[in-house]
Amino acid sequence: MYKIAFDDFFNYSFSLDSVIFGFRNGEINVLLIKRALEPFKNMWAIPGDLVYPDEDLSNAAERILFELTKLNNVELHQAQTFGHPKRHPQGRVITSAYFALVRIEEFHVEASSWAEEVKWVPVHEVPELAFDHNLILNSTFELLKKKLTYEPICFDLLPKRFTLNEMQQLFEYAFGVEMDKANFRKKIRPIPLISHDEKQMNVKHRPAKLFSFNSESYEELTAKESYQFKM
Amino acid sequence: MYKIAFDDFFNYSFSLDSVIFGFRNGEINVLLIKRALEPFKNMWAIPGDLVYPDEDLSNAAERILFELTKLNNVELHQAQTFGHPKRHPQGRVITSAYFALVRIEEFHVEASSWAEEVKWVPVHEVPELAFDHNLILNSTFELLKKKLTYEPICFDLLPKRFTLNEMQQLFEYAFGVEMDKANFRKKIRPIPLISHDEKQMNVKHRPAKLFSFNSESYEELTAKESYQFKM
DNA sequence: GCAAAAGTGTTTGGATTACACCCATGC
DNA sequence: GCATGGGTGTAATCCAAACACTTTTGC
Numbered sequence: 201m202y203k204i205a206f207d208d209f210f211n212y213s214f215s216l217d218s219v220i221f222g223f224r225n226g227e228i229n230v231l232l233i234k235r236a237l238e239p240f241k242n243m244w245a246i247p248g249d250l251v252y253p254d255e256d257l258s259n260a261a262e263r264i265l266f267e268l269t270k271l272n273n274v275e276l277h278q279a280q281t282f283g284h285p286k287r288h289p290q291g292r293v294i295t296s297a298y299f300a301l302v303r304i305e306e307f308h309v310e311a312s313s314w315a316e317e318v319k320w321v322p323v324h325e326v327p328e329l330a331f332d333h334n335l336i337l338n339s340t341f342e343l344l345k346k347k348l349t350y351e352p353i354c355f356d357l358l359p360k361r362f363t364l365n366e367m368q369q370l371f372e373y374a375f376g377v378e379m380d381k382a383n384f385r386k387k388i389r390p391i392p393l394i395s396h397d398e399k400q401m402n403v404k405h406r407p408a409k410l411f412s413f414n415s416e417s418y419e420e421l422t423a424k425e426s427y428q429f430k431m
Numbered sequence: 432m433y434k435i436a437f438d439d440f441f442n443y444s445f446s447l448d449s450v451i452f453g454f455r456n457g458e459i460n461v462l463l464i465k466r467a468l469e470p471f472k473n474m475w476a477i478p479g480d481l482v483y484p485d486e487d488l489s490n491a492a493e494r495i496l497f498e499l500t501k502l503n504n505v506e507l508h509q510a511q512t513f514g515h516p517k518r519h520p521q522g523r524v525i526t527s528a529y530f531a532l533v534r535i536e537e538f539h540v541e542a543s544s545w546a547e548e549v550k551w552v553p554v555h556e557v558p559e560l561a562f563d564h565n566l567i568l569n570s571t572f573e574l575l576k577k578k579l580t581y582e583p584i585c586f587d588l589l590p591k592r593f594t595l596n597e598m599q600q601l602f603e604y605a606f607g608v609e610m611d612k613a614n615f616r617k618k619i620r621p622i623p624l625i626s627h628d629e630k631q632m633n634v635k636h637r638p639a640k641l642f643s644f645n646s647e648s649y650e651e652l653t654a655k656e657s658y659q660f661k662m
Numbered sequence: 663g664c665a666a667a668a669g670t671g672t673t674t675g676g677a678t679t680a681c682a683c684c685c686a687t688g689c
Numbered sequence: 690g691c692a693t694g695g696g697t698g699t700a701a702t703c704c705a706a707a708c709a710c711t712t713t714t715g716c
Contacts, residue, residue, distance in 0.1 A: 211444075211484065212443045212444060212445045212482075213443060214443045214445065214514070214525050251443075251514065251525075253516065253523060254516055255516065256514060256515050256516060257512065257513075257514040257525070278511055278512065280509055281488065281509065281512040281527045282488075283445070283482065283487060283488040283527075284487050285484065285485055285486065285487060292484060294445050294482075294488070294525070296512045296514075363668090364668090364669090365667080365668080380705095380706070380707070380708085381667095381668085381669080381670095382669080382670065382671080382706095382707090382708085382709095383705065383706060383707085385669080385670085386704090386705080387704095387705080400668095403666095403667085403714080403715085404665090404666075404667095404714075404715045404716075405665075405666040405667040405668075405713080405714055405715070406666080406667060406668045406669085406712070406713035406714045406715090407667095407668080407713080407714065408667080408668055408669090409668085409669090594695090595695090595696090596694080596695075611679075611680070611681085612694095612695085612696080612697095613679095613680090613681085613682095613696080613697065613698080614678070614679065614680085616696080616697085617677085617678080618677090618678080631695095634687080634688085634693090634694085635687075635688050635689075635692090635693075635694095636686080636687055636688070636692080636693040636694045636695075637685065637686035637687045637688095637693080637694065637695050637696085638686080638687070638695080639694085639695055639696090640695085640696090
């Protein structure tokens with residue numbers, strides 16, 4: 201058992217990678233950036249940055265998300281932490297993954313100083329990434345799948361007003377299964393949704409009704425009763 | 432948006448806290464140490480240490496567990512990472528929590544150089560701890576509870592050979608509920624258990640049969656079929 | 663009318679629940 | 690015999706899966 205003076209340990213760096221998920225065309229997408237700087241210049245990567253000395257981890261995650269998307273007030277979820285001694289070529293950098301769920305339609309992303317280019321890629325079609333980012337992405341997507349089953353976070357990915365079929369497609373894509381329409385609707389019956397009079401537009405078939413998540417009613421349910429969201 | 436030279440960021444320290452859970456007398460216990468050193472000298476804490484420069488996080492977690500218990504080959508589970516800028520009085524120390532599940536009966540713990548004293552405490556009776564360790568413990572216990580429902584890790588806490596009642600007590604303590612004996616047994620029927628001829632000893636009532644987890648059979652089930660452990 | 667997808671009802675079998683009862687052991 | 694938990698069966702109910710059917714829109 202070796203001992204080193206406490207001060208000699210202040211030799212590490214700590215970064216944070218923000219996996220940003222969105223939903224589009226029935227597919228869960230992830231936001232990738234093309235690195236403008238070495239190392240791994242010109243490779244696709246998950247947006248991330250070093251954590252500043254005065255920042256809590258969640259603040260850093262919020263900052264990174266804001267710099268890239270100008271979005272505020274997005275709930276962030278901590279995922280796994282990765283610290284292999286050789287994972288960063290320039291030193292000992294330990295990184296925590298966070299993920300955010302956003303509505304792709306509600307904003308557009310611009311490349312920033314640390315990225316030349318930015319794009320959305322369906323999770324199941326992600327190319328080889330810089331660093332250990334494929335590992336990070338996969339483990340974070342697994343966590344997303346788990347949280348989708350016991351927290352109502354699918355509604356952070358869906359448009360504010362969505363059709364039940366869009367909701368079904370989200371789960372079908374995430375879990376790689378096909379579901380029965382009638383049974384899916386029965387299953388989500390306990391989830392508090394607001395049914396709007398509004399209908400889908402510009403479709404060449406019967407337009408679907410639009411729904412939104414009733415978060416007030418959800419809060420009441422979880423607070424008072426023995427209700428538990430479940431998919 | 433401020434920028435700092437990359438090198439100025441190698442100023443952090445990284446530690447790891449190992450929450451060690453055990454099961455005894457129908458209660459899930461956690462191993463606490465009494466700190467021998469400042470800061471928080473003489474307060475109870477979760478065992479932890481700085482991560483050495485050549486260690487992966489999981490190696491550090493294994494080392495800490497081994498130093499304290501001499502146990503090897505225990506599966507470690509990563510939990511949350513905590514990095515509030517002020518969480519450590521002596522500098523910027525970010526910490527990841529890991530948890531391990533052990534059989535209390537199979538070894539005994541000795542205090543090490545960094546702890547004067549060591550004790551097992553039922554999770555629901557933990558006193559005020561050093562640093563943000565209550566926060567760490569609570570979030571880690573929540574994760575344990577989740578994993579108990581979808582992975583067969585209860586068998587890492589139970590004795591190698593256990594009674595069905597012990598197993599039931601574990602879940603009852605974890606989730607704070609009472610369960611019906613007959614229904615519990617029906618629920619666990621899909622879990623591959625080996626039923627031994629052996630019986631409980633030294634009890635003043637009808638002795639219970641002993642069971643053990645059939646991990647080979649479990650591996651086959653998860654590999655081939657669409658089996659999913661569930662509690 | 664036809665294609666395409668929206669939307670709903672019925673049947674069936676398996677799981678969950680509540681509850682009752684019998685069994686084996688120590689004292 | 691009796692106290693204590695071990696161990697099991699039954700009936701009612703709920704839930705999920707499979708599947709069929711009707712409705713509404715665009716063209």
